[in-house]
Structure formats: structure tokens, C-alpha cells
Amino acid sequence: MSSPVLGIMTLYLNEHRALEERSIYRRMILEGRKRGLDIYVFTPADVHSGGRQIEAMVYDQKKGWSREWRTFPDLIFDRCRIQRNHRFQQLLAFRQKYGHLLFLNRPLRNKWTIHQTLSEKPSFRQHLPETVLFQDMSDVNRMLKASSLIYLKPINGTGGRGILRVERISKEPNTVLVQGRDQKRRIISPRRVHLSRLGPLLQHWNMKDKYLVQKGIQLQLPNGRVHDYRMLVQKNGEGKWELTGCAGRMGAEKSVTSNLHGGGQAVAMERLLKQWIPEEELRSEVTATAGKFGIDVATFLEDTYGALCELALDLAIDKNGHIYLLEVNPKPAREVFARIGERSIYSKAITQPLEYALWVYRNRSEGSEGIVSKPSPRPVTKAARMKRGRKVR
Numbered sequence: 502m503s504s505p506v507l508g509i510m511t512l513y514l515n516e517h518r519a520l521e522e523r524s525i526y527r528r529m530i531l532e533g534r535k536r537g538l539d540i541y542v543f544t545p546a547d548v549h550s551g552g553r554q555i556e557a558m559v560y561d562q563k564k565g566w567s568r569e570w571r572t573f574p575d576l577i578f579d580r581c582r583i584q585r586n587h588r589f590q591q592l593l594a595f596r597q598k599y600g601h602l603l604f605l606n607r608p609l610r611n612k613w614t615i616h617q618t619l620s621e622k623p624s625f626r627q628h629l630p631e632t633v634l635f636q637d638m639s640d641v642n643r644m645l646k647a648s649s650l651i652y653l654k655p656i657n658g659t660g661g662r663g664i665l666r667v668e669r670i671s672k673e674p675n676t677v678l679v680q681g682r683d684q685k686r687r688i689i690s691p692r693r694v695h696l697s698r699l700g701p702l703l704q705h706w707n708m709k710d711k712y713l714v715q716k717g718i719q720l721q722l723p724n725g726r727v728h729d730y731r732m733l734v735q736k737n738g739e740g741k742w743e744l745t746g747c748a749g750r751m752g753a754e755k756s757v758t759s760n761l762h763g764g765g766q767a768v769a770m771e772r773l774l775k776q777w778i779p780e781e782e783l784r785s786e787v788t789a790t791a792g793k794f795g796i797d798v799a800t801f802l803e804d805t806y807g808a809l810c811e812l813a814l815d816l817a818i819d820k821n822g823h824i825y826l827l828e829v830n831p832k833p834a835r836e837v838f839a840r841i842g843e844r845s846i847y848s849k850a851i852t853q854p855l856e857y858a859l860w861v862y863r864n865r866s867e868g869s870e871g872i873v874s875k876p877s878p879r880p881v882t883k884a885a886r887m888k889r890g891r892k893v894r
């Protein structure tokens with residue numbers, strides 16, 4: 502019997518067909534081979550002749566990377582990240598046209614929709630920082646009255662781009678400190694701004710319906726750097742959600758975000774948490790609660806949006822040990838575990854989706870058009886979202 506075929510779908514980064522995560526894919530291909538899983542990499546731009554032929558990228562230890570004409574894979578692992586260009590439009594068309602195929606994971610939604618969806622579940626609400634969708638400056642002013650620190654974040658942002666931190670200065674009434682990163686991820690140096698000047702300052706950012714106004718969590722360590730945690734949850738070889746690992750991240754100096762690509766540093770979770778919460782008992786309670794929360798969130802999002810095989814949660818933990826969910830990442834990088842020297846977690850992070858793919862293949866159901874994938878069990882309509890209202894805690 503021939504091996505099941507897994508197609509890793511990604512997007513080229515430019516016109517020269519550059520790929521990100523090539524080394525991860527190489528490892529996946531080699532690990533797949535050991536497990537009887539035939540893997541190739543492709544992008545929607547490589548699909549020809551009405552989908553019958555794919556100009557796939559294959560890897561061989563002797564030959565390295567090469568191109569090969571292949572037919573459609575049995576399973577698709579969607580690793581495409583948002584881009585603002587024609588390649589992303591091509592991806593949307595692909596997902597639409599070939600939606601009946603068997604996907605390990607379906608796309609998630611933007612940060613605002615995810616926030617609203619998670620707010621539906623009462624047990625999650627305590628872990629969601631108060632958040633509204635930016636309509637006008639009154640949202641910012643209201644949130645700044647209730648909380649001395651807020652974050653403004655694009656609903657479709659990644660890598661810390663376009664994130665602003667606004668903090669009231671306690672000794673100077675009506676004055677705030679604004680800092681962050683621009684769309685190109687460059688650090689915006691801190692500036693003191695009178696509240697009446699904040700609106701004009703933000704005007705050219707075009708935030709309406711595109712930004713979240715979120716309560717900020719104080720995450721500055723004694724060395725002045727911010728920190729948070731990256732938790733990776735994945736489906737395992739038995740089709741169950743499992744916590745693969747959790748690592749700390751410490752932002753670069755003067756950065757309001759902890760992202761590694763913005764100069765952040767990876768630190769083992771225990772080490773970071775020990776600096777932050779001295780009580781051992783509270784630390785183990787927090788770790789256990791975070792782990793359970795991660796699995797619950799993944800389960801709930803899969804129930805809502807259809808197939809998922811991995812998620813990374815960005816978690817903030819305040820001084821009292823309260824856990825906040827800052828963001829859910831559907832296309833997580835794994836390098837944080839390599840950087841802290843957790844080799845076995847790093848390896849597992851790479852092989853777990855392959856084990857899961859084999860499980861999905863074994864348990865697939867044959868439809869009239871070949872293999873079909875589980876549809877979204879609870880589609881969330883725009884009308885339903887509107888009904889839920891704009892302001893959700």
C-alpha cells in the first residue's frame with residue numbers, strides 16, 4: 502500500500518518564490534518518511550491544470566530540495582500566514598475551491614472575532630482582558646479612565662507590528678506615555694502626550710474597525726522589560742489535544758511587546774515565573790490552570806470553527822497569578838523551544854502534527870468526492886456576532 506500524502510500548504514514571501522520555515526518543513530519531510538507519511542510542500546500558485554497537477558517542492562537528503570509534479574495530497578496542513586497581496590487572494594480562492602478536501606486545520610478568525618467567540622463561554626471571561634473594537638477616541642478615553650494602561654492592537658496584526666501602549670502618567674494629570682512599534686515593527690520611542698493630543702496623534706493610524714482597544718496587563722520585570730508566555734497545544738497521534746510546551750519570552754529593551762522577531766528573548770517558563778511569583782504553591786497552581794485553559798480554548802475553537810491541529814496561546818500572568826489570554830496564534834512558530842534548549846519539546850512540536858495527520862488519515866470518512874473533512878460544526882454568522890454586541894468583557 503502506498504503511503505498517505507500530506508501537502509504542507511504555505512505562501513511564497515516574494516516574487517522569487519522564497520519560503521519561510523524551510524528548515525522546519527525539511528525536518529517534517531524527513532520525520533514523515535520515518536513514519537510512512539509522504540510529505541511535500543506547495544503553495545496555491547503551484548496548482549495547475551484545474552488542480553490535477555501540483556508543482557510540489559520535495560526534499561531528499563542526497564538531492565536537497567527539488568520540484569516534482571504531484572497530484573493532490575490526501576491531507577492538507579495549512580501553514581499560510583496573512584499577507585496583504587495577490588498571493589493571499591489566491592489562497593482565499595484555493596480554500597474556497599478546494600474546501601471539500603481533507604484539511605488538518607481550517608483558518609481561524611481575526612483577533613476581535615476570536616475575542617467575541619471566547620467571551621461566549623463564562624469560564625473563559627475571567628481570562629480575557631477587557632477589549633473593545635475601536636470605533637472612535639471615546640473607546641480609548643473610556644478604557645483609559647478604567648485602567649491606567651491600555652494596548653491598541655491591529656485585529657489582523659502579527660509580529661508585534663502596529664501595537665501601541667498608552668499609559669497614564671500618575672503624577673501628571675491628563676498626560677499619557679505613548680510607545681510601541683510601527684507597521685514595519687520599528688520601535689516608536691516613548692512620548693508624553695496630553696490626552697487632548699492623543700486623538701490627532703492616532704488619526705493617521707486609521708483604527709476604526711481595524712484595531713482593538715485592550716486593557717493592558719503590567720508585565721514589566723524588575724529589569725524594565727516586558728514578558729509573557731507562549732503555550733503550544735497540539736493534537737496528538739490519538740486525535741486528542743495535548744499541551745506540548747510553554748516558554749517564556751522577554752521583550753527587547755524599550756520594547757512594549759515580547760515577540761522574538763522584535764528582538765525578544767526566550768526564557769524557560771519556570772525561570773521567568775520564579776522571578777515574578779515567589780510563592781511556589783501559587784506558581785504550580787498557575788501552571789496547572791494555564792495548561793487546562795490552553796486545552797479548553799483549543800477544544801472550544803475547534804468546536805466553533807472546524808478542524809484545527811495546533812494553536813499557540815500568548816498568555817500574560819499578572820503579579821497575583823491571574824492568567825490573561827492576549828492572543829491565539831493559529832500558525833505558530835516553534836523556535837521558542839529551540840532557543841531555550843528544550844530539544845525534546847522542539848522535536849515534539851515538529852512531529853506531533855505528523856502523528857496527528859496519520860491519525861486523521863486512519864480515521865477519515867470516504868465521501869463521494871474522495872476524502873472529506875469535518876465541516877465547521879457551529880458556523881458563526883455575521884448576524885450572530887452582531888447580536889452579541891460590540892462591547893464584550
Ligand SMILES: Nc1ncnc2c1ncn2[C@@H]1O[C@H](COP(=O)(O)OP(=O)(O)OP(=O)(O)O)[C@@H](O)[C@H]1O
Pocket residue numbers: 630652654658659660661662664715716717718719720727728729757758759760815817827828830
Ligand atoms: N493587553 C496587553 N497587555 C500587556 N501586554 C500586551 C497586551 N497585548 C499585547 N501585549 C504585548 O504585545 C505582544 C504582541 O501582542 P499580540 O500577540 O496581541 O500581537 P501580535 O502582533 O499578533 O504578535 P505575534 O503575531 O508575534 O504573536 C504580546 O506578546 C505582549 O508582549
Ligand SMILES: [Mg+2]
Pocket residue numbers: 660815828830
Ligand atoms: Mg502574539
